[in-house]
Amino acid sequence: MNTTLDPAAYLACPHCDTLHHSKHLAATERARCARCDTLLIAPRARSFIHVIALSFTAMILMAGAIFFPFLKIDAQGFSNASSVFQAAMAFSDGLLLPLSIGVLAMIVGLPAVRFAALIYVLWPLTHGRPAYRHARTVFRLTEEMQPWAMAEIFIIGTAVALVKVAGLAHVSLGPAFWAFCALIIVTALKNSYMSSWTIWDAIATKKPI
Amino acid sequence: MGRHRHEKAYLTAHDAGLTGCRQCGKVWPKDSTQCGRCGAHLQPVSTASLQRVWACWWAGLFCYIPANAYPMLRTNMLGSESNSTIMGGVIDLVGHHNYGIALIVFVASICIPIAKFIAVAYLALVVGKDKRAGGHPHLVIYEIVEFVGRWSMVDVFVVAILSALVQLGAIASIHPGPAAAAFALSVAFTMISAQSFDPRLIWRGPKVSSPPHD
Amino acid sequence: MTDTPQPADLQTAEPTRPMWTRLSVIWVVPLFALIVVLGVAWKGYSDRGVLVEIQFEDATGLKAGETTMKYRDVTVGTVETIGFSPDLQSVRVGVRVDKDVAGYIDDDARFWLVRPEVTVQGISRLDTVLSGTFIEGWWDSNVQGDMKSVYEGLDRTPITADPSKGTQVVLRARDAGGLAEGAPVMYRGLAVGKIQNLRLDEGGSGVLIDAFINEPYNSRLTTTTRFWDASGISVSLGASGVSLNMRSLASVIQGGVEFDTLATGGSFIQNGFPYQLYADEDTAKNSIFGGEFFEPARYTLLFDDPIQGIERGTKVQFRGVEAGEVTDLSIKVDEDSQGERFARQQVVISLSPERMGLQRDTDSAIVTDFLQSEVDSGLRARIAGVGLLGQTLIVELTDVPDQPAAEMKLDAEPYPTIPTAPPATSDLADSAKGVFTRIESLPIEELLTSATRMFDSVSAVAESEGTREIPQELAGTLSEIRTLIDGLNTRGAAEKTVDAIDEVTAAANSVLEQITGLDSMISSADQAAQTFAELPMGEIGGQVDLILQDLRRMLGSEDAEKLPRALSDTLEQTAGLLRDLREGGAAQKLNDTLLATQDAAGSIAQASDRLPNLTRELERLVTQAQGLVVSYGDRSNFNAEITQTMRDLRKTIDAVGSLARMIERNPRAFITGR
Incomplete structure (x- = not known):
């Protein structure tokens, strides 16, 4: 068909491959795919600084979630407390050990790495400096990690487990639980501020938004 | 910028002889192999990518069998140990008249994974033949599968939390069973399978049902 | 051209925006999170309890982070660290104790491990099989004194947690x-x-x-x-x-x-x-000693002569007053001046100062002083026989005349010595053969002597002038007496002894009453034996078995290897107890005891049955004789002889009676041999 199109003038929806005209959006605008409605571009005013700040928040909360007591169970005079770390290591028996490592990575490792990576990528961009070395690779990996970072799923799992245990014993929630909940909210907020197209643009053009 | 829910002809990058980056959306000439902006590998829209989908689909299915056959939880209550498989747990819950929870577990741990397998298989089978007309519903299916895929991991986390938390000596203790690992693997494989699925295939017309090699 | 300096342009700059305006409000969010997290962390740190270090012999069943410490059955702390004492001889456990009770832990606090225990009274603290070992602590509500740096854990549960x-x-x-x-x-x-x-x-x-x-x-x-x-x-x-x-x-x-x-x-x-x-x-x-225990004054007596018959508990008399007892017997080997070795019997006695006229709690040094002066004035220790029959041996502290001067050796081991004298009775060797030997030799002799003397008297009467005038009934009486005496003479010594015991036992108060008592005792012993044989052991064994089975089933055989050592110990102990109860035969032992008791009781009962004969015979004799005397009035010669006979008879009966009383006082000797 039309083979003379200039690739630089377009963007393709990653979902449905529909070509769109590339366009610089105002800070509050949002761009969606015309066919499949996937959010393509959503720059927000000072969005990078927000993402960085929220990532910091998330990392602080993550530290709390790891080190504070998570859940405590009481039943007929017996009690047992568990931290997030212990929950992940529940599979550390023998053959299930790889699963343990996987769970630990999914609920703690990958989210933490993603926050750190986002800060690494965005920090120079907010100050109008060119991106750090390997920012491109780092950000791409960050994007690829996203489905595997399951902190929010973990907290839902906690809720389900609590429902199951509720009849058996009294469960008290530790500060780590609330830290985790806050972490989920912060992560969701952060995601709403993030637009990968914008970030890619910023990395590529080395210009601040 | 309207939301066009219904079919209308759109020019895809593929049809325009270009390759769109699945990662960042940047468009590159057809023969590019790497995205110049984000460094991702550029895949041409091709049914060849379905091979990965199928491979992981089968792997996920194989893992799903032991995930159901082996116990997910080993519950030790006052000395009596019971191994509960996923289905066994549901039957137990029904036996205890906890129909609500039984339904939730049944849907979350059995229906959804199976539906996922069927959905992915359906998409993979259908995209090679179908017309563009099927595009939008297929995309919905794809989006649901991709979204739900991660959430199946909830079961594994529940097992982990229960095992770590319920350690009350001989009164009650819960240990993870081998099915937990199988289930986690199954979820992981279906996730990879769904990710490997190239949604652009959904929109590809029948006329380019074979890779457009010039 | 011209280098004339020109007025410089003003160098203007954009006003530097103050730092705070450049900062986005969004930074409040991480700041807030940081404050909250640090706040929680600080609170956790400041609220954490006090670390109490306790040393135990081993750490069986203790787990850092899991094992709890309880006070009055409320959890007040958790084991945080488990390490070793510097000399590796014990395990040092660090327990994080809640702040609100930690203040009460002072010098008098005690800690011990609570584990399942199996005793004959049952299995206690079975709950710890499930919950795992925990540390229990006790301290009072006074806050005095500081917390010790390291507490010594008790190696067993104290009898009571709260000594108050x-x-x-x-x-x-x-x-x-x-x-x-x-x-x-x-x-x-x-x-x-x-x-x-x-x-x-x-x-x-x-x-x-x-x-x-x-x-x-x-x-x-x-x-x-x-x-x-x-x-x-x-x-x-x-x-x-x-x-x-x-x-x-x-x-x-x-x-x-x-x-x-x-x-x-x-x-x-x-x-x-x-x-x-x-x-x-x-x-x-x-006992002559009070219930209160105080260290009695102890002394050593060294005897050259054999001292069979002296045993632990043998009474010690001080000038005829019971003042102590023998506490130990042994042989002491000495060397004489020529280097010849010779053995002496070493008897340790303890004395009650109170019984010697001193204060109850007199120091033993003062008692020794007192004894020393007594020894100087002739006090010696010797072995003597007491009691009617002389069959009971005692140690006597009394003045023995004509003894060579001697004094106490104060530095002797193990206790100061009191010089000894030869035994008081010459037939000590015989009497030392034991109570039964004495009974054999003495009372029977006396009985026979009395009887012989009576026979002589009777003979004298028979030979006297008035004999022919003796009515027929007296002749009958005499022949009866003769038969009696003959019987006594012809029977074997051993048999006589048995008879004597039999008869003597019977002579104890109210024969009938006693027999009734025996019967009920025998039947109750029987019952007891039966009860033991049938009921408790079997059932207890069965119950323990059941408990064991339950336990095993409960804990699941698959997990048996993973069970804490405490539990396997418990199971072993339980099994051991079971084995002891069944195989070692507690029931059997009890049965045996009861059987022996029954036997003893049975022979007493038999004895009681046979007993009245002689007594009755003797009584009749006396009555008849008395009647005789009365009927003969004042026939001087004959009367005197008869009176003598009567007196002899009375004596005989008295002897039998006092033996009976002795048996009554010391009844166990007949059953348990003590």
């Missing part, structure tokens, strides 16, 4: 006998406390036992209280019959200690008060 709820006393016994850890302390048959911590005393010459008496029974304890070993079964024969004393099943197997306060007027006692533990109730009540 009773009184702890120390019992001193010669040996632990049948007592076991945890055995009950009884007061009139009620279990009111427990004993524990059986241990040798410093010198190894006795056993120390801690006993704890719970409130309110501890108010029964005074300085006049006496404790005795109530282990097992005892049978006593008294004026009112025979009684079988048996406390609870636990006390049969495990032993037990009973106490009673015999006299009023004693003063109340403090914790740690020492008491003597007597071998049995009678000894306790009859």
Whole structure:
């Protein structure tokens, strides 16, 4: 068909491959795919600084979630407390050990790495400096990690487990639980501020938004 | 910028002889192999990518069998140990008249994974033949599968939390069973399978049902 | 061209925006999160308890982060660290104790491990099989003194967690006998406390036992209280019959200690008060030493002559007053001046100062001083026989004339010596053969002598002038007497002995009553034996079996290897207990005891049956003789002879009677051989 199109003038929806005209959006605008409605571009005013700040928040909360007591169970005079770390290591028996490592990575490792990576990528961009070395690779990996970072799923799992245990014993929630909940909210907020197209643009053009 | 829910002809990058980056959306000439902006590998829209989908689909299915056959939880209550498989747990819950929870577990741990397998298989089978007309519903299916895929991991986390938390000596203790690992693997494989699925295939017309090699 | 300086342009710059305006409000979010997280962390840190270090012998069942510490069954802390003492001899456990109770932990705090225990009284703390070992602590509500840097954990659960709820006393016994850890302390048959911590005393010459008496029974304890070993079964024969004393099943197997306060007027006692533990109730009540234990003055006696018949517990008389007892017997080998080795009998006696006219708690040095002066004036120790028949040997401290000068050796080991004198009786060797030998030789001789003398008298009467005038009935009487005497003469010595015992026993008060008593005792012994054989052991065994099965099933055989060592110990102990109970045959032992008792009782009963004959015969004789005397009026010669006969007869009967009384006083000798 039309083979003379200039690739630089377009963007393709990653979902449905529909070509769109590339366009610089105002800070509050949002761009969606015309066919499949996937959010393509959503720059927000000072969005990078927000993402960085929220990532910091998330990392602080993550530290709390790891080190504070998570859940405590009481039943007929017996009690047992568990931290997030212990929950992940529940599979550390023998053959299930790889699963343990996987769970630990999914609920703690990958989210933490993603926050750190986002800060690494965005920090120079907010100050109008060119991106750090390997920012491109780092950000791409960050994007690829996203489905595997399951902190929010973990907290839902906690809720389900609590429902199951509720009849058996009294469960008290530790500060780590609330830290985790806050972490989920912060992560969701952060995601709403993030637009990968914008970030890619910023990395590529080395210009601040 | 309207939301066009219904079919209308759109020019895809593929049809325009270009390759769109699945990662960042940047468009590159057809023969590019790497995205110049984000460094991702550029895949041409091709049914060849379905091979990965199928491979992981089968792997996920194989893992799903032991995930159901082996116990997910080993519950030790006052000395009596019971191994509960996923289905066994549901039957137990029904036996205890906890129909609500039984339904939730049944849907979350059995229906959804199976539906996922069927959905992915359906998409993979259908995209090679179908017309563009099927595009939008297929995309919905794809989006649901991709979204739900991660959430199946909830079961594994529940097992982990229960095992770590319920350690009350001989009164009650819960240990993870081998099915937990199988289930986690199954979820992981279906996730990879769904990710490997190239949604652009959904929109590809029948006329380019074979890779457009010039 | 011209280098004329031009006015410079003003160098203007954008006003530097202050730092804070460049900062986005969004930074409040991480800041807030940081403050909250740090706040929570600080609160957790400041609220964390105080670390109490406790040393235990081993850490079986202890887990850092899991094992709890309880105070009054409320969890107040968690084990945080488990390490070793610097010398590796013990395990040092660091327990994080809640702040609000940590302040009360001072010098007097005690800690011990609570694990499942299997005793004959049952399996205790079975809950810890499930919950795991925990540390229990006890401290009072006074805050005085600081927390120690390291506490020594007790190696066993103390008798009571709260020592303020009773009184702890120390019992001193010669040996632990049948007592076991945890055995009950009884007061009139009620279990009111427990004993524990059986241990040798410093010198190894006795056993120390801690006993704890719970409130309110501890108010029964005074300085006049006496404790005795109530282990097992005892049978006593008294004026009112025979009684079988048996406390609870636990006390049969495990032993037990009973106490009673015999006299009023004693003063109340403090914790740690020492008491003597007597071998049995009678000894306790009859002992010349008080119930209160104090170190009695002890002395060594060295005898050259054999001293068979002297045993532990043999009485010591001080100038005829019971003042002590023999506590130890041994052989001491010495060398004489030529280097020849010779052996002497070493007898250790303990003396009650009170019985020698001194103060009750007189120091032994003062007692020694007193004795020293007595020895100077001729006091010697010797062995003597007492009692009607001389069959009871005692150690006598008395003035013995014509003895070479001697003095006490104060530096002798193990105790100062009191010089000895030869035995008081020449037939000591014979009498030392034992009580039964004495009974054999002495009373029968006397009986025979009396009888012979009577026979002589009767013969004299028969030969006298008035014989022909003796009515036919007297001739009959005489022939009866002759038959009696013949019978006595012709019977074998051993048989006579048995008969004597038989008859003597029978002569004890109210023969009929006694027989009734025996019967009921025998039947109760029978019943007891049956009960034992049929009921408790089988059932207990079965129950323990059931418990075991339950336990095993409960814990699941698959997990058995993973069970804490405490549990496997428990199971082993349980199995061991079972085995002991069944194979070692506690039931069998009890049965045997009861059988033996029954036998003894049976022979007494038999004896009682046969007994009246002789007594009746003798009584009739006397009556007839008296009638004779009356009928013959004042025939001088004959009358005198008859009177003599009568007197002899009376003597004989008296001798029999006092033997009977002796048996009555010391009934156990006939049953248990003690």
